[in-house]
Amino acid sequence: MKHSPDTIELLMNRRSLLAGKLIEPGPTEEELKKILVCATRVPDHKGICPWRIQVVDRANQDILHAKLPELHEGDPASLGKTNSKEAKTAPLLLIVSSYTASKKAPRCEQLLSGAAVCQNILIASSALGYRSQWLTEWFAYNDRVKEYLGIATIEDIIGFIYIGSETEAPKERPRPNVSDIVTRLQL
Numbered sequence: 062m063k064h065s066p067d068t069i070e071l072l073m074n075r076r077s078l079l080a081g082k083l084i085e086p087g088p089t090e091e092e093l094k095k096i097l098v099c100a101t102r103v104p105d106h107k108g109i110c111p112w113r114i115q116v117v118d119r120a121n122q123d124i125l126h127a128k129l130p131e132l133h134e135g136d137p138a139s140l141g142k143t144n145s146k147e148a149k150t151a152p153l154l155l156i157v158s159s160y161t162a163s164k165k166a167p168r169c170e171q172l173l174s175g176a177a178v179c180q181n182i183l184i185a186s187s188a189l190g191y192r193s194q195w196l197t198e199w200f201a202y203n204d205r206v207k208e209y210l211g212i213a214t215i216e217d218i219i220g221f222i223y224i225g226s227e228t229e230a231p232k233e234r235p236r237p238n239v240s241d242i243v244t245r246l247q248l
């Protein structure tokens with residue numbers, strides 16, 4: 062495997078930018094294809110592919126955005142989870158959902174594979190010069206939203222990933238000291 066110092070540099074510096082601050086342009090169709098290929102190249106125990114990705118352009122985000130208050134009102138289970146009734150919009154939205162019906166691998170592992178899909182999307186987007194943010198909010202956990210999006214209610218929405226260009230470089234946020242979370246196991 063070839064050394065890739067640029068990848069290490071990217072991983073050491075990548076940061077999300079608030080979805081509401083993402084501006085045009087978003088990825089081109091060619092860049093989107095690359096992001097999607099990177100998204101699907103993730104560890105996946107038993108090769109189940111327990112994830113789906115929906116590509117949502119700005120116009121369709123606006124339609125979803127307009128519909129959310131109604132979907133929210135209809136499901137008291139969602140109330141109180143957050144005050145925010147509104148989705149963000151960005152040049153591009155990828156909705157990553159996880160279908161974990163297979164018994165071939167533990168459900169938890171299938172969900173984790175989906176999380177790797179989301180992380181690869183963030184990394185690939187950064188590598189192409191874009192900013193992004195991974196959100197869930199109440200609408201990831203609302204069955205009426207899932208139905209509206211054509212996602213089965215037994216599936217999990219694991220990420221609304223907003224991608225676009227930066228208005229400003231995000232400020233760094235506190236990171237854990239590696240020494241606080243890592244120990245060397247001595248048996």
Ligand SMILES: Cc1cc2nc3c(=O)[nH]c(=O)nc-3n(C[C@H](O)[C@H](O)[C@H](O)COP(=O)(O)O)c2cc1C
Pocket residue numbers: 075076077078194195196197198199219234
């Ligand atoms: C699964 C998951 C769900 C998240 N959902 C939300 C959310 O609903 N609202 C929010 O403000 N941040 C949410 N976040 C956090 C944002 O992604 C945040 O931008 C990120 O943690 C910033 O870290 P970074 O700069 O290292 O990317 C979520 C993160 C993860 C991993």
